[in-house]
Amino acid sequence: MGVSAVVRLGVRSATSEASVNSITLFVVLLCLCILIGHLLEKNRWMTESVTALLIGLCTGIVILLNTKGKSSHILVFNEDLFFIYLLPPIIFNAGFQVKKKRFFQNFMTITLLGAVGSLVSFVIISLGSMQLFKKLDIGFLEMGDYLALGAIFSATDSVCTLQVLDQDETPLLYSLVFGEGVVNDATSVALFNAIQKFDLSHINSTIAMEFSGSFLVLLFTSMVLGVAVGLLSAYIIKKLYLGRHSTDREVALMILMAYLSYMVAELFDLSGILTVFFCGLVMSHYTWHNVTESSRVTTKHAFATFSLVSEIFIFLYVGMDALDIEKWKFVKESPGTSVGVSSILLGLVLVGRAAFVFPLCFLSNLTRRSQADKIGFKQQVTVWWAGLMRGAVSVALAYNWFTMSGHTQQRGNAVMITSTITVVLFTNVVCGLLTKPLVRFLLPQQKQFDSIMMSSESEMSLAMPLLLANGEDSKSNMSSDNMPRPSSLRMFLTTPTRSVHYYWRKFDDSYMRPVFGGRGFVPYAPGSPNENMHQSLLGEQIIVE
Amino acid sequence: MGVSAVVRLGVRSATSEASVNSITLFVVLLCLCILIGHLLEKNRWMTESVTALLIGLCTGIVILLNTKGKSSHILVFNEDLFFIYLLPPIIFNAGFQVKKKRFFQNFMTITLLGAVGSLVSFVIISLGSMQLFKKLDIGFLEMGDYLALGAIFSATDSVCTLQVLDQDETPLLYSLVFGEGVVNDATSVALFNAIQKFDLSHINSTIAMEFSGSFLVLLFTSMVLGVAVGLLSAYIIKKLYLGRHSTDREVALMILMAYLSYMVAELFDLSGILTVFFCGLVMSHYTWHNVTESSRVTTKHAFATFSLVSEIFIFLYVGMDALDIEKWKFVKESPGTSVGVSSILLGLVLVGRAAFVFPLCFLSNLTRRSQADKIGFKQQVTVWWAGLMRGAVSVALAYNWFTMSGHTQQRGNAVMITSTITVVLFTNVVCGLLTKPLVRFLLPQQKQFDSIMMSSESEMSLAMPLLLANGEDSKSNMSSDNMPRPSSLRMFLTTPTRSVHYYWRKFDDSYMRPVFGGRGFVPYAPGSPNENMHQSLLGEQIIVE
Numbered sequence A, B: 001m002g003v004s005a006v007v008r009l010g011v012r013s014a015t016s017e018a019s020v021n022s023i024t025l026f027v028v029l030l031c032l033c034i035l036i037g038h039l040l041e042k043n044r045w046m047t048e049s050v051t052a053l054l055i056g057l058c059t060g061i062v063i064l065l066n067t068k069g070k071s072s073h074i075l076v077f078n079e080d081l082f083f084i085y086l087l088p089p090i091i092f093n094a095g096f097q098v099k100k101k102r103f104f105q106n107f108m109t110i111t112l113l114g115a116v117g118s119l120v121s122f123v124i125i126s127l128g129s130m131q132l133f134k135k136l137d138i139g140f141l142e143m144g145d146y147l148a149l150g151a152i153f154s155a156t157d158s159v160c161t162l163q164v165l166d167q168d169e170t171p172l173l174y175s176l177v178f179g180e181g182v183v184n185d186a187t188s189v190a191l192f193n194a195i196q197k198f199d200l201s202h203i204n205s206t207i208a209m210e211f212s213g214s215f216l217v218l219l220f221t222s223m224v225l226g227v228a229v230g231l232l233s234a235y236i237i238k239k240l241y242l243g244r245h246s247t248d249r250e251v252a253l254m255i256l257m258a259y260l261s262y263m264v265a266e267l268f269d270l271s272g273i274l275t276v277f278f279c280g281l282v283m284s285h286y287t288w289h290n291v292t293e294s295s296r297v298t299t300k301h302a303f304a305t306f307s308l309v310s311e312i313f314i315f316l317y318v319g320m321d322a323l324d325i326e327k328w329k330f331v332k333e334s335p336g337t338s339v340g341v342s343s344i345l346l347g348l349v350l351v352g353r354a355a356f357v358f359p360l361c362f363l364s365n366l367t368r369r370s371q372a373d374k375i376g377f378k379q380q381v382t383v384w385w386a387g388l389m390r391g392a393v394s395v396a397l398a399y400n401w402f403t404m405s406g407h408t409q410q411r412g413n414a415v416m417i418t419s420t421i422t423v424v425l426f427t428n429v430v431c432g433l434l435t436k437p438l439v440r441f442l443l444p445q446q447k448q449f450d451s452i453m454m455s456s457e458s459e460m461s462l463a464m465p466l467l468l469a470n471g472e473d474s475k476s477n478m479s480s481d482n483m484p485r486p487s488s489l490r491m492f493l494t495t496p497t498r499s500v501h502y503y504w505r506k507f508d509d510s511y512m513r514p515v516f517g518g519r520g521f522v523p524y525a526p527g528s529p530n531e532n533m534h535q536s537l538l539g540e541q542i543i544v545e
Helices: A002-010 A012-039 A048-066 A079-097 A100-105 A107-135 A143-152 A158-164 A171-197 A205-240 A247-267 A272-290 A293-321 A325-333 A335-367 A377-386 A392-402 A410-442 A444-469 A473-482 A489-494 A500-516 A529-538 B002-010 B012-039 B048-066 B079-097 B100-105 B107-135 B143-152 B158-164 B171-197 B205-240 B247-267 B272-290 B293-321 B325-333 B335-367 B377-386 B392-402 B410-442 B444-469 B473-482 B489-494 B500-516 B529-538
Strands: none
Touching (some): A012 A048, A079 A171, A079 A293, A079 A392, A100 A107, A107 A143, A107 A171, A143 A410, A247 A272, A293 A410, B012 B293, B048 B293, B143 B171, B143 B392, B171 B205, B171 B377, B247 B272, B247 B293, B325 B410, B392 B410
16 A cells, blocks of 8 residues: 555656646536526526537547547546536435425325336336347347346436426426436436346346345435434534534535435435435425524525536536547447437337326326326326436446456447437437427416416525514414415315325424424624624525525 | 546445544544643743644554554644645634734744744754754754754744733734734745755855745745735625625635635645635635625634634544554664754744744834834743744645655654654644733733724724724725724824825725725625525625724
């Protein structure tokens, strides 16, 4: 170890220079994407992710031309970078910013779509590729390879989904598609890990049962871990009241504990994605309300910023990496095969998603009483379409599987990786460009209707601070509980049902909040008069979502 | 490249697992340090850095015992990690949060102490070690090695300094010692780089002239680059007004451009430390005032948080790395030599610092007219003492020099590295523990006096928003210019002199602010009524430092 350190430090100037170069390039490109994203904000078609993908592709081409076709990418796609540094902030922020009420009101549907849906999609893509690939000459693929393909292409890109659907314009769809995406990602990664570990060459019912059992345990444990870390952070910050001395310690502790939840999950081979998502949910429900006002503003925007930068980085990265020459050499030899594989996979993704979205939405509608609350056909089409995108998770898993050192099937592997990239690029660009117009075409009333809902909600939130300021926070909360926030105006007018959510709120108010804080818990203001004034001026403004 | 990627990804599970382990450990330790730092906040002796150092040492010992003496550190000290990721946020935040008026009022003294001071210290330590090491049996050291030692031990640890002095309690000393520390770090690193590049085995006057010339050009170019990037960010954010659509883009752009300034400086072999420091100064003067209220709160606290976490990380790291077994083997063979080298270096550090602090403060006092404005002897002692600490910069430079692959003098190198670590640990623990009590012992009135100053200032800053709210921002600014803020009460009562600062303010108001924004520039509030209200409620609260 000492020797390796000596060697590594000796060549520092070379490696360091390379990393300085590529970091500078990436930072410049990130700035560019943010500026272009800002200028295109009102554009109907382009999203930030497509912009980043295209900028990444262009940069890849420029580098390719400059290095005379030697290497298109400055950074080789690095799974660690993706799974350890880029993904956690995105998923955490999603949990942190998600509208919790809506998420939990649709919890069953989301879980159905996410967990059962990815299993259906996994089975269809695995079996489909097994049947259809036989006719193509792509070398020998093992059983495990087909299963891996199923897992790889079952992972919806929840990041892209965030970009094309708007939480304010289509709140129900957003929470469905996005919530599904998170559970789906977790499911796919968990499936993938399970495939790597289990010997699946001869499946029988015992192994299948064992597999599903350990899978469910994994999902449950991951959730519990996320909730536990979130509650621990709330408890520590409430008890020690860090903001007394320094706002920065609170912010640092929140960031570190959020990250810790992910890393601990990874350490114990759980699903870090699911853990960090639930940690985000709990932190926004409890911890966030226990910190000082400045910390609230800071964490809210800092998490969103981390997430934004990570997203753009991922798309830049995928775009730049797409042009890696080595992989495309094999494609050149037999372009027909590659096109065939890509088309088959794309078709299977379309069919696989249709095969669970429509039946599961039908099932979910059976449990919904009022007509207005049901998920309409046009909405189902939107859910199906918006979840078609495959993204960085698929790329990362494909790299992981098809570049294993033990593998010798160089040609087949290269074809699989290029096909994955093709599918990712195609779904991102096509779905990315068409989803916004599609949503506006399919759900024009929805949008208007929701904007009315929104404005009435924002009026409520403007009225809330006054109530809260009078110290009646718990009462006003309770009264808004008794009338559960309507997911549609008609439902609100007919039957205000007592949902699971209602009982949860009662439990929360009686047992959880006294221990872990949460909305309504107001920490003492730190010493300085300045801070004091700031605090009282800003008041409870931001507490209300 | 393709092949290496295949190999690297193939062994992913092993490397990835190791990094997950060590990241988890570090995150846990960071949380621990933050909590302990919070609990020890009011403690007279301990600072966060000493805590982190001790926790790092303890963890090192625990790992050492667990791995049965094989390896004490989980992460080998990695210069890239330090110089590319950890140092920039600390120095940027220092520039961002420093009290600009006080910094510029003492600009000459700071530059004198920082640039000339480190040169004096460098010469003394180089010559001293050259003379004194002859008597010790530590193998053959070349001319370059002695010069490198001079540069390594001239780098004051500005991070530690931040911890022991309080900007509010002793503002003059803080700005002197800290400002000096930044210039000093930059000077040392620049010197070090120059030593690596120039052939210094036979120095003559031409080479010396060339050396100093390129050195001054380097300092100047670095500053200009930092200012340019800062102004560019201000201009972009003012022109495009990113906050219109999303606060997060503003925050992201500020973070990215700050980092960009550092990376570009490194790319062109300039002093990234100096560049990012000046970028921070400019950003807090212009850019910060051009963004929305939420972005202001977020950036202020997010930068401070990054800085805090990086600082703690560095100390943990140095602490854990200190117990690397390989290096101490040589020490075991001849403990006397090691103790001798460490003591000599420590003595030279003490003498080298004394040799420039007292004369330069004397020079600086000659230019100060009023008695109260002069730097008293007790204050000089504090400046001398507070800058004795050597930290991560020294360790990083020592690793860089004494573990070069070309070097064969294993034994001498090991002794140099262990001695560096010894000096760093000793100065940190001893100075870290004694500085707070020393400041209170030497400057008891100073503290009281400054706290009076502070309270009157904070009253002023509370009155300011009212003036600003009446739209008289430029007038009120001008009037406060005509009475330059006194650095002492007596000076204020005698002669309100027109300083460089006064002319700068006039220039700033007439030419810079119309283009780059800055205090008084109020961006339009983004669309939502919520945001609007928030903005108007919080008003200009935070604009005033």
